[in-house]
Amino acid sequence: MLHLVGLGLADETDITVRGLEIVKRAERVYLEAYTSILLVDKEKLEAFYGRPVIEADRELVETGSDDILAGGDKVDIVFLVVGDPFGATTHTDLVLRARELGIETTVVPNASIMSGIGCTGLQLYNFGQTVSMVFFTETWKPSSYYDRVRENIQIGLHTLVLLDIKVKEQSLENMARGRRIFEPPRYMTVAQCAAQMLETEEERQEGIYGPDSLAVGAARVGAANQKLVSGTLKELSTVEMGAPLHSLVLLGRRTHDLERDYIREYAVNKETFDASYVKGYGASL
């Protein structure tokens, strides 16, 4: 049987009791380690579980799924996923492959950033569709996310922006030469995201948002050292939030007074916050 077990958001103790029981009795345990990361390393998980954990990189999951699933008709195989198992499409693929092989699947849900972002004080009901932000390069600055943001903004809803992570990426040169040398991991920061959003607006000029638009930066959601900051996109484009993972929420105009009070508490600057707020936000708009 294949068990997709969610790990939650922060550390090794965020696994559920049910998830931990399954991990302890399984034949093999894989850790999905490229669409998100836990805030502790693999060794800490292994010590906590009292057993080895196999790191599954993109290559293994996308081309070696049959190795992961080998023997799954007889033994229990665990695939650990940071957050909730259904957060990323990849795992749907693994489930479909298991189904083809006649292997049963169970899922152990856990906290996901999609609901964990409620820690900001923003109501989950007031969020539109979630978007992803990738690292821009000199020549590649994809802005399809901007169209999704516009749809949310026009309705007055908040937008959760999930930030890119680059793990086990090869440089073009190393890839061309077939060298299995990997670049250091990179995790997008709130500041980088805010700056890229302003870059897109600069280019598209549709006035969907601007330097004075309000947003919330969230770092290490669910961890003891979680950090929240609210402010204008311009302010957030230089904010320092510390270690990964980061997320950003662009505020919708249909913000409730209770939400405003909550996020104002952790504003970079309450004066600029208030000045921006009165210009474009509030449930009555």
Add this chain to the structure above:
Amino acid sequence: MLHLVGLGLADETDITVRGLEIVKRAERVYLEAYTSILLVDKEKLEAFYGRPVIEADRELVETGSDDILAGGDKVDIVFLVVGDPFGATTHTDLVLRARELGIETTVVPNASIMSGIGCTGLQLYNFGQTVSMVFFTETWKPSSYYDRVRENIQIGLHTLVLLDIKVKEQSLENMARGRRIFEPPRYMTVAQCAAQMLETEEERQEGIYGPDSLAVGAARVGAANQKLVSGTLKELSTVEMGAPLHSLVLLGRRTHDLERDYIREYAVNKETFDASYVKGYGASL
């Protein structure tokens, strides 16, 4: 200190290891028991924790929050919430009250229906805002949810509909006479929700959706006996999904082929599913 601890979606083993540790060492443990329910009863939780659990009904939380928080500056108080602690506004109020009293708060996140609904095979990225459906009465059929659904439908997004539960409700007569007699709990079914949606459309006549619109019914998400059914709203209006809790997802037209393949597997009737699908769905529309 006040600890808001998420219980997840199904049974007593869905608590996280961190959450369980906090419950075991706390001075008092409350269970929020009116915005959602766990699929096991309080006694099972008490046996699992090896300690008493105090049921907190709406009255206690809304008017007796200072009793809940009493001594919170010195001892650990746990407030257990089904799903994730930030799923409902009520708990934000409790946090704000704790803040006023100078009591620190921690949150232990867990799975929420907002992310757990990914078990349907529908991508969380493709959901718009979430709406709530309350029990209609002869004279009260609130349809503000319909406006939210329209906004999602116009963009092509799925809509998660959370279904009403009535726990410890008094009849008007008993309330007027001051009798503390409560009606039996009621949990809205997928069938009731689908029927009410069609009733609203019938009344509003805006053609936002209709009897042939596709939807997914989900019962007991995250539990071993989870059940998923896809079909037209008309089909779902008579479907039998068993014990609570139920949720419904109204399909958006921007459905991806992979999503279609996944939900088609559990269609009430694959023929009517296909017939409805070709008329109005698909990412290319």
